[in-house]
Amino acid sequence: MTDEPALDSARKPVPAGTPDADSAAAPWWTRAVVYQVYPRSFADSDGDGVGDLGGIRAKLGYLAELGVDAVWLSPVYPSPQHDNGYDIRDYQDIDPVFGSLAEFDALLAEAHERGIKIVMDLVVNHTSDEHDWFQESRSSRTNPRRDWYWWRPAAADGGPPNGWRSAFSGPAWTLDGATGEYYLHLFARQQPDLNWENAEVRRAVYAMMNWWLDRGVDGFRMDVINFIAKRVELVDGPRPSVDGGSPMGPQIHDYLQEMHREVFAGRGGEHLTVGEMPGVSVSDAVLFTDPARAEVDMIFQFEHVSLDQGEHKFHALPLSLPALKKSLSRWQDGLADTGWNSLYLNNHDQPRLVSRFGNDSEYRYESATLWALVLHLHRGTPYIYQGEEIGMTNVRFDSIDDYRDIESLNHFREAVQEFDRSPAAVLAGVHTMGRDNARTPMQWDASDNAGFTSGTPWIAANPNFPGINTVADRAGERSIFRFYQRLIALRHESPVVALGAFSMLEPEHEQLYAFTRTLGDETLLVVANASDAPLVGPLPVDVTGGDLVLGNYAGADGSGLRPWEARLYRL
Structure with missing residues (x-):
């Protein structure tokens, strides 16, 4: 390994609006879309009720049809499963519930044959207490x-x-x-935190990462990676209050730069690194994602998915569209010249997009496709969470006993037993914001258990699967899946979608989400009515003579938007 970060052409920054859209300076992931698979809930090939690598292999054709460029796998390592695999017992093997290393190698080879990269989940802030x-x-x-x-x-x-x-x-x-x-343990008591101050720990982690890369994987999504650096003065100083601030210490940049030198330098810049980083600011992100610093390619930040939370995560508030626009626009502007955004509204830790920010009953198709268009036309790399592409919704189980997520179960116990809150009220918060909303089985068809398993699923399927599933959606005249296909193809084909400059319009409007993307002499306009009510009046930009590239309603004119209508124009 080299002593200094390698900066090859594949990692050079591309400032927003750079006319030379075909420059080799643009990394592959600027034109890519990543699909997150939560293996436990994706597809079960052996009937034991838990999704597995064989199930993923069987669905590679589906993912290729969708058009995604990479698949991020949530953890498949050996684990006691206290936190569904984010408590790892052995970093260099596959949990038997998911398969074997041989099956992983077969999945990797078949994905690569289809042009799909495989990104592993890297969980090195903590291990299992059984490691x-x-x-x-x-x-x-x-x-x-x-x-x-x-x-x-x-x-x-x-x-x-x-x-x-x-x-x-x-x-x-x-x-x-x-x-x-x-x-x-910043998470469950079964997840003790590794001490990254110890150089032996770091060397062991880097050796493990190199082992996976040598095996052929295409990168890592790094779980709470900013927490690997602790504020040592708070650990060793006088006992502070619980408001002592973020645990993230300033060593984080040294650790990530060292990781790049020891793991990624010299490998050609083709590996994707995305760091999940709770609590970081835009200015932090500029440092983390500046290619010249050689730390990570992009980060997952949490600001925009915290705006509808009150005193705690399970206290849901109505979404303020101006607040969401302000947040996302600030990140777009802040990383416009240096660094890169990741784009997501769904993942394994978040409620279902169409239930959270849309209308999952009367306007499920319209609101699902609206948020897809809005998100994928921002500047950054979009991430699709399994089932998002068919508009899967939140689930409302009748009893806390039907839930499996450690966060929801602990919250319910603590709120009811220690704080004497109403069980019904606490369960309502779990219904709205709990992580199991994203973890019910993938809805493949209308057969038993949504076609996920021939056995008893580890968590029950959402009862609405007979009407919401991949077969029904793809066969419908208004297919959310087909809409996502077109968005992915646009990113592949259009340099302005991948690299164009972003400019927010009407930031204070309560219903309208509108912005432009510009590259050279080409400008795209997105207009979207994120509400149940019609939006009456002229659009913020004159679209006379422009081309309607994509919309989620049949027909369109230059004025007004129907409920949850979204349009993309080329001006």
Whole structure:
């Protein structure tokens, strides 16, 4: 490996609106669309009720038909499954519930034959408490791997070393009886945080990453990667309040640059790196995604998917369209000249898009396609979450016992038992914002269990699957799947979609989402009425003489928009 970050032509920044759209400076992912597969819920090939690699292989033709360029796999490593695979027991194997390394290699080869890249989920902020590293670490205070995790004595009052809270409820520290010290876990107690201050930890992680890249994978989505760097002064200082700020420490840039040198430098710039980074700002993102700094290609930020949350995640508020436009526009502007945006409104941690921001009953097709058009015409790399392309909706299970997500279950228990809140009210919050909304089985057809499995699914299918499934949607006159196909093809074919400059119009309008994309002498206009009510009046830009490229209603003129109508014009 080289000592300094490699900056080859595939990683050079392309400022917004650069006329030379065919320049080799534009990385492949500026023209790409990524599809996220949540393997447990995608397709089950052996009838045990859990999705697997064989199921994904069987659906590669579907993904190729959609036209996506890469598939991001949520974790398929061996795991006790306390957090559905984000608690990893072994980084260099496949959990038997999903298959084997041989089956993974077959999936990788078949995907590559179809021109589809495979991106793995990298979870290295924490391991499972069953990982060999942690088992050694907790065995004694003098074990050579003791410092691979964050161990601290109790505070003066006998409690945890500091006041940090776990993202899954409760303190972020658990007392280990064997050695009498606390270990840090920013998530579940079964997910102890690795100590990246230890150079041996970093070397072990880089060796594992190189092992997967040498096997042929095409990159990594990096789970909460900014949390690998801790604010050591808060860990070791006087016990702070729970409002002590983000745990992210300034070492993060050193770690990511070192990771690039040790893992990616010299590999040709063809590997995708996207870092999930809760709590970061636009200015942070400029540093993380500046190609000259060689850290990551893009990040997942959370600002826009936090706007409809009140005092906590499960306290849902109505969406403010001006607030959403302000947020997304700020990220578009902030990364216009340096860096790159990721574009998403759905993933395995978020409620279903059409239920959250649209109308999932009367205008399900219209609102699903509106948000697809709006999102995919922003500047950045779009990510589609499985089922989004057919307008899958939130689920409303009658009992908390029907849910499986550790975050929702812990929240329900804590709210009801410790804070004496109404079970019905707490369940309503889970219905609206819980992560299992995204994790019910993929709805393939109208047969039993939505065609997901011949057995009993690990979580029940959404009861609306007889009407909402891939077969019904693709056969319909108004197909959400076909709309996504056209959006993906546009990004592949149109340099202005991939690289054009972004400009928001009517930022304070309560119904209208409108913006332009410009590259050289070509301008595209998006106008979208994100509401149940008609939008009366002229469009913000004169479209006389322009071409209607794509719309979700039949027919269109230069004035007014029907409920949830979206149009793309070439001016």
